[in-house]
Amino acid sequence: MTAPPSIIQLVDHFHFSIDLYRAGSLNETQTRIEFIDPFFAALGWDIRNEQQASDIYKDVVHEDSLKISDAKKAKAPDYSFRVGGVRKFFVEAKKPAVNVGKNISAAFQLRRYGWSAKLPLSILTDFEEFAIYDCRIMPNQNDSASTARIIYFKYTEYVDNWDEIYNLLSKEAVLNGSLDNFAETKVKSGITVDKAFLQEIEKWRENLAVNIAWRNLEIKQRELNFAVQMTINRIVFLRICEDRGIEIYEQLFNLLRLENIYEELGYLFRNADYRYNSGLFHFQIEKGRDDPDDFTLNLKIDDTTLKPIIRKLYPPESPYEFSVIPVEILGQVYEQFLGKVITLSASRQAVVEAKPEVRKAGGVYYTPSYIVDYIVKQTIGKILEGKKPEKIKEITIIDPACGSGSFLIVAYQFLLDWYLQQYLQNFNKYKKKVYQTTGGNFRLTSTERKHILLTHIYGVDIDQQAVETSKLSLLLKVLEGESGETITKQLTLF
Numbered sequence: 001m002t003a004p005p006s007i008i009q010l011v012d013h014f015h016f017s018i019d020l021y022r023a024g025s026l027n028e029t030q031t032r033i034e035f036i037d038p039f040f041a042a043l044g045w046d047i048r049n050e051q052q053a054s055d056i057y058k059d060v061v062h063e064d065s066l067k068i069s070d071a072k073k074a075k076a077p078d079y080s081f082r083v084g085g086v087r088k089f090f091v092e093a094k095k096p097a098v099n100v101g102k103n104i105s106a107a108f109q110l111r112r113y114g115w116s117a118k119l120p121l122s123i124l125t126d127f128e129e130f131a132i133y134d135c136r137i138m139p140n141q142n143d144s145a146s147t148a149r150i151i152y153f154k155y156t157e158y159v160d161n162w163d164e165i166y167n168l169l170s171k172e173a174v175l176n177g178s179l180d181n182f183a184e185t186k187v188k189s190g191i192t193v194d195k196a197f198l199q200e201i202e203k204w205r206e207n208l209a210v211n212i213a214w215r216n217l218e219i220k221q222r223e224l225n226f227a228v229q230m231t232i233n234r235i236v237f238l239r240i241c242e243d244r245g246i247e248i249y250e251q252l253f254n255l256l257r258l259e260n261i262y263e264e265l266g267y268l269f270r271n272a273d274y275r276y277n278s279g280l281f282h283f284q285i286e287k288g289r290d291d292p293d294d295f296t297l298n299l300k301i302d303d304t305t306l307k308p309i310i311r312k313l314y315p316p317e318s319p320y321e322f323s324v325i326p327v328e329i330l331g332q333v334y335e336q337f338l339g340k341v342i343t344l345s346a347s348r349q350a351v352v353e354a355k356p357e358v359r360k361a362g363g364v365y366y367t368p369s370y371i372v373d374y375i376v377k378q379t380i381g382k383i384l385e386g387k388k389p390e391k392i393k394e395i396t397i398i399d400p401a402c403g404s405g406s407f408l409i410v411a412y413q414f415l416l417d418w419y420l421q422q423y424l425q426n427f428n429k430y431k432k433k434v435y436q437t438t439g440g441n442f443r444l445t446s447t448e449r450k451h452i453l454l455t456h457i458y459g460v461d462i463d464q465q466a467v468e469t470s471k472l473s474l475l476l477k478v479l480e481g482e483s484g485e486t487i488t489k490q491l492t493l494f
Helices: 005-016 018-025 028-041 104-116 162-169 171-175 178-186 193-215 221-243 253-257 261-276 303-311 327-337 356-361 369-384 406-425 427-433 446-456 464-479 484-493
Strands: 060-062 079-083 086-093 121-125 129-134 149-154 340-344 350-354 397-399 434-436 442-444 457-459
Touching: 005 018, 005 028, 028 079, 028 086, 079 171, 086 104, 104 121, 104 129, 121 178, 162 171, 162 178, 171 178, 193 221, 193 303, 193 327, 193 340, 193 350, 221 261, 221 340, 221 464, 253 261, 253 303, 261 303, 327 406, 327 464, 369 406, 397 406, 406 427, 406 434, 406 442, 406 446, 406 457, 406 464, 427 434, 442 446, 446 457, 446 464, 457 464
Parallel strands: 086 121, 397 457
Antiparallel strands: 060 079, 079 086, 121 129, 129 149, 340 350, 434 442
């Protein structure tokens, strides 16, 4: 396939002013608009949503250029390319003054995004250079810019190699499975984000269990399991909110300078109780709710146990970019995590071991997501056909053995998408239930997302740990896509 005239013109236009661009006359936003956007438009992507697809099914999501805390912390990748609402690859854009071929931090940033989102490939480009990375290999801050880079072109090579670029990255090719086929045949895979994070939190559980049992001699086995899991859940939740821009970036990391870290964490947990009003943080007596947690905040946990956990959640030690890790992947991680329990021996030694039912079954198994998607569409989807929001108030969805909440998360997402479409079809009537982001996308308000959750979604499990994990996953789903600005505004209005 020969390159289209638009690409030939684009390359010539760039070449004519390349010295000026390299000197910094073209910033990142201008580079995106003038060169990167038309490049991917030539590959068949509806880069500006000219088809006016709903937000759920847009080909390309342009992330808001929001910065967290300081200019060093970007919120998310510049572009997310999707098919049917499912992410396929990220593109991170730089200005031509950045040497994409040798910039270690830019490559590390892009690979963290792709690896954390469990995508096979993603792209780093300033148009002058175009680098495709294998994002199934865990990134490390010390990696060179060429580590895991599997394709690299200069702009002068686009025309001659257009056939290869088109057959891999065009919308037509991606629809036909080009990325999956390429990953299977050409890419060496490494440890995936879910397996790496599972290893991480299992290590934290073991260290916390030993320390809490030693420092709190009256604690019982059930209390110990609850305390360990809630401590991990709360820290992970707040850290995810930092990368999403909902919480102040590095507020947990800044605790490393202080003494009595767990006491300082307690202040953050109490603040989160007021801020999110959820079961994950519940320390005050409230009418109509379960008894509050008046136990965990009074525990003693040593700084030497907490510091390694917090350090591992931030670069450079952390390979995770929590803003793009799907809640569904976290659910799968916790599904495996729940397969073990902490036991206390007669000498009060804390030991982590597989639950009897898991040992008997030979491990933990969860239903693949595509099967859950099919079940939800064939059940909930059929019930909602032809109905309006006012007519489904009595519809409830229950999972009687919810585990980590994997089914409930998919069902909840289906409802969120359905409600958003209904509200946008009758915008004047429902305009208080949605808002528009600075990037132009419409979203349900967090108040409305929480209302939908509490109205329709119910989970039951014999395992208290499973119930707490479901709460964590669903609360993260409620806040998905929010920022500190939108949350604060909505809380003030509420």
